[in-house]
Amino acid sequence: MITPDRCLTITDNSLTILNEIFMQKIAMLGSGFIGRFYAESIHGQRGRDKVVAIYARREESAKKFADDYGCDFWSDNMEEIISHPSVNMVCIALPNNVHEQAVMLCAKHKKAVVSTKPLGRNADEALRMMQAVEEAGIFAGYLEDLCYSPKFLKALESIKSGALGRVIWAKSREAHPGPHSEWFWDIEQAGGGCILDLGCHCIEISRNFIGKDIRPVEVMCWADTQVKPIDAEDHAIALVKYENGAIGQFEVSWTFRGGMDLRDEVMGTEGTIWINNFLRTGFEMYISGRNSGGSGEDYVAEKAESKSGWLFPVGDEVNELGYNHMFTDMFNAAEEGRDAAETFYDGYVVNAIIDAAYRSSKTKLWEKVDLPVWRGKEGVTKPSNYTEYDEDHYLIKQEVTHDGRNKLILKNKETGKISERDI
Numbered sequence: 001m002i003t004p005d006r007c008l009t010i011t012d013n014s015l016t017i018l019n020e021i022f023m024q025k026i027a028m029l030g031s032g033f034i035g036r037f038y039a040e041s042i043h044g045q046r047g048r049d050k051v052v053a054i055y056a057r058r059e060e061s062a063k064k065f066a067d068d069y070g071c072d073f074w075s076d077n078m079e080e081i082i083s084h085p086s087v088n089m090v091c092i093a094l095p096n097n098v099h100e101q102a103v104m105l106c107a108k109h110k111k112a113v114v115s116t117k118p119l120g121r122n123a124d125e126a127l128r129m130m131q132a133v134e135e136a137g138i139f140a141g142y143l144e145d146l147c148y149s150p151k152f153l154k155a156l157e158s159i160k161s162g163a164l165g166r167v168i169w170a171k172s173r174e175a176h177p178g179p180h181s182e183w184f185w186d187i188e189q190a191g192g193g194c195i196l197d198l199g200c201h202c203i204e205i206s207r208n209f210i211g212k213d214i215r216p217v218e219v220m221c222w223a224d225t226q227v228k229p230i231d232a233e234d235h236a237i238a239l240v241k242y243e244n245g246a247i248g249q250f251e252v253s254w255t256f257r258g259g260m261d262l263r264d265e266v267m268g269t270e271g272t273i274w275i276n277n278f279l280r281t282g283f284e285m286y287i288s289g290r291n292s293g294g295s296g297e298d299y300v301a302e303k304a305e306s307k308s309g310w311l312f313p314v315g316d317e318v319n320e321l322g323y324n325h326m327f328t329d330m331f332n333a334a335e336e337g338r339d340a341a342e343t344f345y346d347g348y349v350v351n352a353i354i355d356a357a358y359r360s361s362k363t364k365l366w367e368k369v370d371l372p373v374w375r376g377k378e379g380v381t382k383p384s385n386y387t388e389y390d391e392d393h394y395l396i397k398q399e400v401t402h403d404g405r406n407k408l409i410l411k412n413k414e415t416g417k418i419s420e421r422d423i
Contacts, residue, residue: 024049024331027081027111029102030093031056031065033180034116038093038143039069041323049331051091055081078102083109089139089334090114095183096121096191103129107136114141114330118200119347121191123355126348127373133344141330141340142347146174146201146262147208148322148329151275155266156208164268166385170209171249171265172202175256178228185230193232195223195357198252203240203350204342206248209266212346213376215243216353216369223361227255238357241366245382259312269385278314278321285311345375 026042028035028051039051054074056062066074075081082090082105092102092115099115106113113133119142120126133140146152159167175198183189184197207216221238228234234255240248262277289308314320326342333340352371360367389395393410396418400406408421 024089024334025052025086026050027053027055027084027087027090028065028071028093029055029078029081029090030095030116031061032093035065035091035093036068037318037321037323038091038116038327039065041318041327042091043069044318045324045327046331049327052086053081053084079105079109082106082111087111089331091143092116095181095189096196097183097189100125100129103140104132107132107138110136110138112139112334114143115344115347116143117145117204117347118191118196118351118354119344120351121196123348123352123370126344126351130344130348130373139334140344141333142342142344143326143330144201144204144342144346145322145326146277147204147342148324148326149277149320150322150325151277152205152208152264152322153325155264155273155275158273159209159266159268163271164266164273165270166383167210167246167266167268169247169249169265169267170206171251172205173251173261173263174198174201175251175253176260177257178234178254185228185232187230187232190232192354192358193223193225193230193236194234194252194254195221195236195238195361196354197254199236199238199250199354199357200347200350202250202252203248203353204346205264206240206250207346207349209264210242210246210248211244212349214246214380215371215374215376215378216248216349217241217243218366218368219353219356219360220366221357221360223357233361236357236361238360240353240357240369243377243380279312281312281314281320283313283315285313287311345373348373 026049028039031054042049042051051069052072054062054065054071055078056065056076059076062074062076065071072086073084081087089112090106092099092113094102096118099120103113103115119129158164179197187193190196218241219238221236223233223236225233226235235253237251238249242248259279261279264275264277266273287308318324330340349371352369356367356369387395389410392413394413396409396411398408406423408423410419410421412419
C-alpha cells in the first residue's frame, strides 16, 4: 500500500531540476536569417530548451543576436563557444564552407551537433563529417526542415501505410527569387548554386517518399545560369533513378518571381498526392496599399515580393516549414539515445546525389551516384506489377465509359495481343 508520506511530491524546485536534466542548452553558430529562424523555433516549441550562446563572424552581430534571444554569452571565436561547459548541443547555421570546421570542433569537444542543410559542399566533405561524429560517439542530426512539415509528415504516413501502393514517381519543386545572404551567391563559399541550396530539400523529400533504404543509382540533370550575374547555376531540373525502378524528380530555381513555390507530388500504383506547402495555403488576402501608412503589410511570408494587392500569407511560418517538429525530434532523439529521422548519413547521401547531378549537367549524360558507404538494401529489382484477370489475361484497365459501358482492356499472356471486353 502506498501511503501519503511515501508519495513523490512534485515541487517547483523539482520541476526546475527535471527541466535542467532534460534541457538542451544550445550554442548557435551563425546569427543570420536561418539562425534566427532556428532560435525562434527552439524557444517556442518544448519550452525548456534555450539558445544559451551565439557565435558569429562579426562581434556586433553576435552581440545583437545575444540581446535579441537572451543568450548568456557570445563570441566571435567558434571554438570558445563550442567548448563552453554550459553548452550541451551545437546548432550549425553557418555558410556551407565552414560546416566541416564546425563539425570537427564538435567531435573534438564531444558536443552533440545538429547542422543545417546541405551537410557539405560535396559528398567528400559530408562523408568526413559523418565519420567524425560517429567516431566521436556524439549525436548528430541533419536539419532538413521540409521533411518535418505537417503536410509532409501526413503524406509520408499515408505512403508508409501502403495507401498509394508502390511509389513509382516523386517530384519536388522549390523555386524563389534567390537567397537572403551574400555568401550563397559566391560559388567558393556555397559550393554551388540552386541545386545545392534547394535541390538538397527536394532530393531528401523524394528519398523519403520512395524509401530511404532504396539506393539512388544515377542522375540526369540540366542546369544553366539564365538570369543572375553569378558563376553558379540559377535554374535546374533533374531525374534521379532508384534501384527499384522509381524516379525522383527535382525542379529548382533562383529565378522564380512571385514568392516561394514549394510543391511536392507523389504517384503510386494505387494513388496520388499533391502538396502545396507555401505559396497557396488556403489563406488569401487583398490589400490596396492605401491604408493609413500607405505601405501595405510589413511582412507577408518568406521571400514574398509584394506587400499589397493579392497576398498569400502563411499562418505559422516556423511550423509550416517544419522547424517545430524538426527540433522536437532532434532533442527527443538526443535524450533517448536514438537517431533522429534525419541524420548526417542522410545528408551524405543527398550530397552524393547532388554531385552526380553536377557531373550530369556538364556531360549531358546519366551519371552514376557514387556511394562508398551505403547502408540500405542491396540488389533490389524492379517489381512486377501485373494484375491477373484470368488464366489467360492480364488486366490493363477497367473503366465505366460515358455511355454506361463497363469496359475492360486486357493483354493476352501468351500472344501479347491487346483486346477490350464489356462486362
